[in-house]
Amino acid sequence: MENFPEAVIIGAGFGGIGAAIALRRIGIDDIVIVEREDDLGGTWHVNRYPGLAVDIPSTTYSYSFEPNPNWSRLFAPGAELKRYAEHVADKYDVRRLMRFGVSAESAQWDEEQQRWRLTLDDGQTLNPRILIAATGYLSQPHTPDIPGITDFAGQIVHTTAWDPDLDLSGRKIAIIGTGATAVQLIPELAKTADELTVFQRTPIYVTPKVDFAIPAPVRSVFNRIPLAQKGARTVTDLVYEVIMVVGVLHFRQLNPVNRIAAGAAHLFRRLSVRDPKVRDALKPDYDFGCKRPTFSNEYYRAFNKPNVSLQAGGIEQITADGIRTLDGQQVDIDTLVLATGFDLWDANFPAIEVIGRGSRNLGKWWRDNRFQAYQGISVPEFPNLFNLAGPYSYSGLSYFTTIECEMIHLQRVLGEAQRRGKQTVEVSEEANADFLARMTSHLDDTVFYAGDCASARSYYFNHAGEATLLRPTSTANAFREAKTFPLSAYNYS
Template sequence: MSAAIQHSLAPAGGKTPEIAIFGTGAAGLCTAMQLKKAGIHSFTIYEKSDGVGGTWRDNTYPGAGCDIPSHLYSFSFEHKRDWSRKFALQPEINAYFEECAEKYDLTRHIRFNTEIASAEFDEDTAQWHIKTTEGEERMADIVVSGVGQLNQPFIPEIAGRDGFKGVQFHSARWRHDVNLKGKRVAVIGNGASAIQFVPEIAPEAAELTLFQRTPNWVIPKADRPYTKLELALFKAFPFLTKIHRAMIYLTLERNFLAFKKDSFFSKLFERQARKELESHIQDPELRAKLTPDYPAGCKRILLSNDWYPAMARKNVHVETNAIDHIGENAVVTKDGTVHPADIIIYGTGFKATDFLCPMEIRGLGGRLINDAWKDGAEAHRGVAVAGFPNFFMLYGPNTNLGHNSIIFMIECQVNYVMQCIEEMMAGDIAWLDVKPEAMTRFNTALQDEIKKSVWAGGCTSWYKTESGKVTNNWSSFTAKYWWQMRKADLENFAKVARSKIKAPARQAAE
């Protein structure tokens, strides 16, 4: 299934909106590529770093890769036929995004090393006033945020952390200049990043202590390099890559059944994971530490072929006692045990529920979006927020997945946003603002559906806030999201005519 829809937009009366895109990850690039395909060039992409790729530029830790097969973790309208393996690693994924940016000549639209501090909507002129962290001010008619959910590394507040005399860093800011060979390494956290880098660094370390809060459900990863014959066939017959992509999509889509409470598929995942654990871990004490006590899918199900072998190494110790504090050269747990450490690596994930932070976004009446989200982030179809006209989010609230490709979801969202832009360009419309009752209706139905899933209870996870509201995950099959997003529900948006606003101060795109 393809989420992409072709758009060809012709401005009404020569009026083309100035569009600001935040971020050059998959979402930002997808938006820019579709704008280019539609013949719109009046956009600027703001990127805080010096390169494209988003999370795939930032996360360069050893073993970094994707848990979605490469032929699906790519744009449906930009097939790459020569992926080297079924699950590509970080360098190849980031190179793909760089190639997309080059092909669509996006670099000239990108302002690198430019971080957004704030954006405020001016209802008199129907423009967004954007400020960078350097104090520069810019303007745009439409803002599309592509910063996603996994861009702000989270490091827990642990007493004594600032007094540690060794080296410490987050996995998303990997210190490649630090030699781990022969060192005592403490890894805090055991999520999706740690499950990839720990097996890579464990053979180097003299000792590696993994501080685990809760164990994960881990199943084998069906990964391997593509054969020369397969690559030759993909090159000679491009339609085969589309068939291959479709088969991957359908296989993964079925896996959503595992996220229903007490489902048969959930039990299948658990049995498969237990079998994998038992085949590698013989020590009963270690096996108990690594066995989850919550339903499969409540936390992210992880894929790995080398996690359990790494846990069974003689130089690896799994510590389940909570951390009390960090000393000058050790991590101390609440039972009083001192764990000497030369290096601390935080595999503690991201501030996933703090959408758009640290940016300050103000809508109608100067209202902060974080005030609108005081009870947990939400948006209409994960894209639009009432009271914030002409502001669209990609990979926004409740659009994350546990079973399929987020690229598919992003394409659905970009298609929706393109239809909103088309509506504005085709008529005398200064701004679109989703109606509060429409957003409430959508999110009430979504949260009711989530209550039937394993995410609603049984464990803590980055999918939900401290109060227990699931703000990150989509509640159903991706096919349902595609069906809802294939046509923008513009009847649920309030529309303000351009004739009712002041003439805006125009600004040419760089």
């Protein structure tokens, strides 16, 4: 592995692949992509649990510059996303840049060399001029700190470490968590488990999933006439943009629309769940949009099955052979499934220790001075560092929107540095402060601040109670600013 590459990208998921494509478009080809897993694809390589699928229409959940006319369903299964990642990496010739089974541990800016010093877990050190963190939002699995969990004598399975050959037929299973992953997994487990007990901390809004197989003739049209698929994407983009902008970002002005969406979800739950006590326990008591809503036609109906039960009263302790609830019940199980999501704020902002100019520690600085990043990607005092999953970076409901905005950003800034013959770029304190002030002001109108999110326990909020994950503007605004933000926002040297 070259010790002084021009650029290093941490992560070989869709973000890392997109970043490599962006760099190659402006002539930077001396790139190393380090990936801790044994293959590319990020979350779509790691996650293999039953029922895995996108929760955004596949026409929208993909690179706009590389549409896939061969999706089998509107909401494609996870294996197809993995194959799509492989296709893009091969077509744009970035797979050869990847080094698998290598984890980045820390990065420090070397003022004398004007390069980053990136330490890897195999003892090697890389010294790139440009460092791009493409570790995503959902990369650090969260294991709940429940008393007794290490005493459990049965099998424990986290959804991010699922063995595709695992057979849970006939088992007594408990699953902890009712987020987006659990909504997909619970109906699958209910089909074969002898007993399935769902432990819920916070209910989630679930709406019907308008999913269907895409007929072969339609796929054939998409292959022959790309504009047809582009039209389909325009429709799905618009639907999800309306959900995001109207229902979440302009909650203060358009509160009735949010109430209609919440009412539709409540009606769906009432029509789907027979037992009134279970139905009430599954009802969220926060506003629609505080947590990311999800879509399923099977989740609510799973609770009508005689082998499925819901526990919503809280867990006191895990024992060797089961789970004891706060109200004193003992639930005997032989398998514990953890659908407990990811550790965003403690382990992923940033995903590794990053030390910039003047020994500024990025993680500590964020926590001491608020989470912030200019256009969601750059931070003052961190030259040539771009974080593809920074604060205020997630735009719309599709991660691909974020990726493509930041690809444009990378190309413009680094292209300008090339034009000027400069080696380093660093966003100014003034530009960063102005952007933070503008994003903060926009948040006042969102459901996060104007609505009731107190009981949501949403990963959108950091430990200080700030909703700094999502960019509180429209997707159109994000793209427009990616293409037009003043290049003078950066200092070039």
